[in-house]
Amino acid sequence: MDKEFELNVDKHLGQKFSELFPDLALYKFEAKLREGAPLCAFCCCMSTGKALDEKWKSINSSVSAHSLDSSKSEFERWNSYLIFVCDEAVEKSLKYEIENDKFAMRKLLIQKTSDWDDNSPEKSLIELLNQRLLLSHIDLSGYKSEDAPVPPALSKWGKSIVDQNILFDRKDSSISARAEWIKESLASAMSEASNED
Template structure:
């Protein structure tokens, strides 16, 4: 999945905050629709509640018009500031759960203001593009094949699930036995 720029729906933001540079990136996957707004502030000390007003505008003018539930809950706002903001404000912004998820980025260098680097950072944060998945070999697992799993499933059916002392001890013994088998070479 990739995010592509689509600034056709952001006039409501640029009209309200003309000094802030807004961009909108959306996923190219119709089944997993993601929208990410980027707001780059030119002022090193922006209005403290500007992020809250931007969030509200996105919720009312953009989010409310979406019909897909998945798309409605997968909206992100990246706020890019020209220098670090206070830890308290950053925490307040990023932990706010109203309407969409928010991220705070700091452009310590001019290069972060370039859309490619901002987009790469956001893709890493949202899509996990920096994650590398490697298949595990069956030899590295403590059990090979599915016979061990089948044995676990079939043996747990006979274990009582009530809260009697005897049942609790039986479950503990069974778990201990399974753990010892897994840890053996």
């Protein structure tokens, strides 16, 4: 596997977190999928479902307030995870509530497995993240597709926007470029339609 999660020590976040939650540890991991766009995972280990139920919203608010600031890229903000690892099984309703909460970042709730190493939680967390988020346990090396890739058939408008090389992100410059392209394309279409009449 060419991409893996690595521990990323964030002293500022760690200090803020330990002030608010002195009995818990927070780990930050990153996987560099492409330059300037890491996949981030913040992991918090909990001993009981009761403690998780009482603290998960506060933990989510704290982590998001101190880590997902405006200096992060759009990719990084949308590809950040908060992972809760619990020693015991948790009620399905709580797991559902946590994993379906849309505030700030994606969330996963995972029960510790039998091969979890409490002496080296960082190593156990990296293995877990590599499997759950990067799918490291799936081997596609022997897979061969008999189907040749079929390039999509683009309309005149599709080809036009591809030729313009306009990015499809949410940056103001890209939004403005798309709006200008739409304006010009509609004007051109109206002109063509009036010439046909």
